[in-house]
Amino acid sequence: MTQAPGRIGLVLARASQVLGEEPYYHEFLEGLERVLTPAGLSVLVKVVTDRAAENATYEQWAAQHRVGGVILVDLSPGDDRVGLVRGLGIPAVVIGDPSTAAGLPTVWTDDAGFAREVVRFLAGRGHTVLGHVSGPLAFAHTQLRRGGIEAEAADHGLTLLTAEGDYSQESGRTATEQLLAARPQRPTAIVYDNDVMALGGLETLKDRDLQVPADVSVVAWDDSAQCQLAVPALSAMSHDVGRIGELAAAAVLDAMRESSADTVYEAPKAHIVVRDSTR
């Protein structure tokens, strides 16, 4: 095969159960395919369990000419994947902050800014002790959100309790236990970095006989049908994930045409949808 193949690759380094659970990636892929399928390109997602396997996948794809471009997600500061795919000569797009992309085109979401917005919202409702259940702290977007939450909490003089999860429902439960074990103060509001962990948190709060939202308010980052169906229905940081997928598709098509572009495609703004889990 000498022609660039009509296929875009995306590797997710996570337990396979997580791809099963996370509405974020389903809607992201849906947006991606809305643009790429009519353009005659297919989208291949490979789920691997660790970063070493992810890097090996890029090497194999390049050697066998299996993809015409890749989309990189969950980057860490100074991530070696950027240099790797560049060295392999695969056109690539980064979903994340331009600071992690070393000149590759990016689809950028203002994680720090939106994180500040969540804290402002909760501070405005009189909460003084906040919990934040984040995704893996190795990811740049997690650090940006955590930074935004810390800065805004400090501006409002709020106490911040934190725990780290891995986006799975189980980790949402465990992290919530950790926050509730904090003494002497218990959070009156908890922000979760995704909907799946928030659903886990809701279960833990129910097990502890804590009322949502009377005792603890809950906000999920990423809205989803499951958030809306939860009892109580979850207030959520909603963003148009399908649109982010469409932008990523446009970006990767651009990257395949001209290899040197370091364009920043800005994702639409996120906003809080208030439902029954916050007071």
Add this chain to the structure above:
Amino acid sequence: MEGRYGIAMARRESPAAGPGSRALVVDVIRSAETISRGELAELTGLTQPSISNIVRELIADGIIHEIGSLDSVNGRRRKLIAINPGNRFGVGFHLGADSVTCVAVDVTGGVVGREVVPRLPDEAVVADRLAERFDDFTAGLDLPRDRIEGLAVVAPAPVPGSSGAGAELTGVRAELVERIGVPVLVENDAAAAALGEFWSRRVSREQAFGCIYLSSGIGAGFVFGGALFRGTSFGAGELGHVSIDYDGRPCPCGNLGCVEQYASTRATVTAARENPALRARLALDGSESSAYDAIAQAAVNGDPAAYAVLTEAADRLSAAATSVVNLLDLGRLVLTGPGVALAGSIFARRLRTHLARTAHSRQRHSVSVELSARPRDAAGIGAAVLMVQAAVAPGHTTRAMRSER
């Protein structure tokens, strides 16, 4: 009374270690997540020696593995066994109107890879193309052929009198087996989705389980005793053609008032486009699927007109679904398909309310209504799971559907 029936059923099914015992054991391990041999004997009604033999075989085949031990109450160590996810894979292709969704799953139903490949309009279903796609997809994921249990190809059930992809598929199966060298199954998409939800949710085989697949048509699938219910000719589950009005809208199938004419994603898009203000506000003139997603997104974000269109569809679907729940005395129902990806909460809430008010069984047991965690890929995932089930818990797939290598 329910409990007594439950136990009686489980015991009657397997009085001695027969050909169905292995499937029973796999099913019980799958739904329990981790279990000891003693508990297995208790739950299956099989004797300890039978359990030991079957477990030994399953370990040798790499289907289950021992995952350490636990102190039991009396101090004896109990070894726990669980499904071994990473050893074998199933592959499923879902033929859509303009794309093919290819999915690979491990033995627990976890997705290890997926690819959506564009499909030309009216592209014929030919063994060559499918074989090429299979080779390309599994090579892209680096899945060794000898660890792939097979390929299941699923498509919407054809309307009587038309020749859809479903009808063509049966014709290419034998050739496909020849080309790719693994077993091939053909199934309708809604039935496959039901088996996928049953398997990956670890639903117990004691449950009367149903699944509704909402798309441009409406289908359903049922799993009873751990096996997909297929009817006389693999046509079971045509929920979309349950009539909710004997004098209602005509349907291409020949009947009047089929619920599909009111509640499918196609019917919803048609209804929304008839409202000029809504049509302009949500830009509904693009493809049917993007128009539907726009309506769904607007409805959950509080657009009253979009919400009204969707609740109308949800209420009609609830009427038909309640008839099915009553007919089969279902205990658990999952909603899936692209139609519930964004607006699933509206459908699930309306259905829950409707069932709580009207289901015949409401004073005997509750009927749980859940939303699929991966509604858009459910048919492809289900297809892949069909192959996993056929391989690790054989006996649930009829010979007629199966092409051996």
